[in-house]
Amino acid sequence: MATLSVISFELVELSGHVVAKGTWSAALRANCLYQCAHLAKPGRRCRLLQGSREITPITPLAALDLSLGTCIQVVWLSSSIAVGHSQGHAFVAIKEDGRVVTWGDAGCGGDSSAVAPLLTGVVQVCGNAKAFAAIKGDGSVVTWGNACVGGDSSAVAPLLTEGVVQVCGNANAFAAIKADGSVVTWGDAGSGGDSSAVAPLLTEGVVQVCGSFQAFTAIKADGSVVTWGSARCGGDSSAVAPLLTEGVVQVCGTFQAFTAIKADGSVVTWGNASSGGDSSSVAPLLSGGIVQVSGNASVFAAIKDDGSVVTWGDAGYGGDSSAVAPLLSEGVVQVCGNANAFAAIKADGSVVTWGNASFGGDSSAVAPLLTEGVVQVCGTVRAFAAIKADGRVVTWGDAGCGGDSSAVAPLLTKGVVQVCGNIRAFTAIKEDGSVVTWGSSRCGGDSSAVAPLLTEGVVQVC
Incomplete structure (x- = not known):
């Protein structure tokens, strides 16, 4: 356990690139590290890891094990x-x-x-x-x-x-x-x-x-929340306003709702009830210990500090995770949603999927490849792509939305450090700065028109 009054950290991507470095008061929570990462890549969500340990926004810096070093790994996730x-x-x-x-x-x-x-x-x-x-x-x-x-x-x-x-x-x-x-x-x-x-x-x-x-x-900065835009999509938070005046450390959105995590690990939800705005059915499970929330179009999935997952929203699109409940009872470190399904990474690098089968909720076709070593999962509207620790990529879901990467498979066997999805296509960045694309041609799955510009030097894709 750290006993210093201040601690210095480096935030480093999988590629080895240093995102940020600095010194912080040991009295702070890791939300300050997340804010630093967000400033480096605005609009991007991320995981922070110390060795194999997941660092959440509410983790006290003083609780980090400095014997593991002060290098914090940043894994960029799909958009919020x-x-x-x-x-x-x-x-x-x-x-x-x-x-x-x-x-x-x-x-x-x-x-x-x-x-x-x-x-x-x-x-x-x-x-x-x-x-x-x-x-x-x-x-x-x-x-x-x-x-x-x-x-x-x-x-x-x-x-x-x-x-x-x-x-x-x-x-x-x-x-x-x-x-x-x-x-x-x-x-x-x-x-x-x-x-x-x-x-x-x-x-x-x-x-x-x-x-x-x-x-x-x-x-x-004071932990309060301000909302605006379409009321039916969560722009009106007046029904829960007294709960959003302080202590909020993270917010996640679905199609028509929002979920806020507070510093005490409790959750506040608002917006369209069927899109996750009503969490009353699982309220006792959301009163504390929540460290991360992810959303798809109509469902939220919350990770608790014991590594278990709680889901709510449209049952057919992942709100009902009972079919995989035993696999989500512990060890989950990341959850990624596409339109109507979820993929969860566990601490051992295995992946659990649920939700609409045709959207990637059924990963049985690639199950042997998802038993270990996965470090990142990204989605398009109807498919998922997973990066493994050795730089390989595994894809599943709707073939036309990037679930089938066979056309570029030889290029995805090693060296991939980041994958980004849009609505129907994926782009992968390799450690040499080159880019590989697949999925719907119209949506960018075909990058042949700019291929000479993508052979080296790429550091980010959106």
């Missing part, structure tokens, strides 16, 4: 946006020199030629259903894609010229956090692009933003 409903139809790759390469559906951001001269010095990219927003090293933002859903940010352009540290997208809008903790929104007004109703609450102190399909939730 409701998977399968707000994922895009194109991909963006950032290269180590800050240049950007785009491909996929041209009208949804796959064609960035209109802003090409501005896409230098890019450090992070965030996408919604049909547009992208890139943060540059100087804190300015460049947008492209469908104008109506955020591809055109001219209405707030003066506010996006400097100081932006994070951008989050839902289906049809974007929200940017600035260094002073204020928030700027644009895109479809009814989806949260217009935040004027809560503007006084978004002028300072915001540290994280999460999206559902058409709403946003912001966490402030």
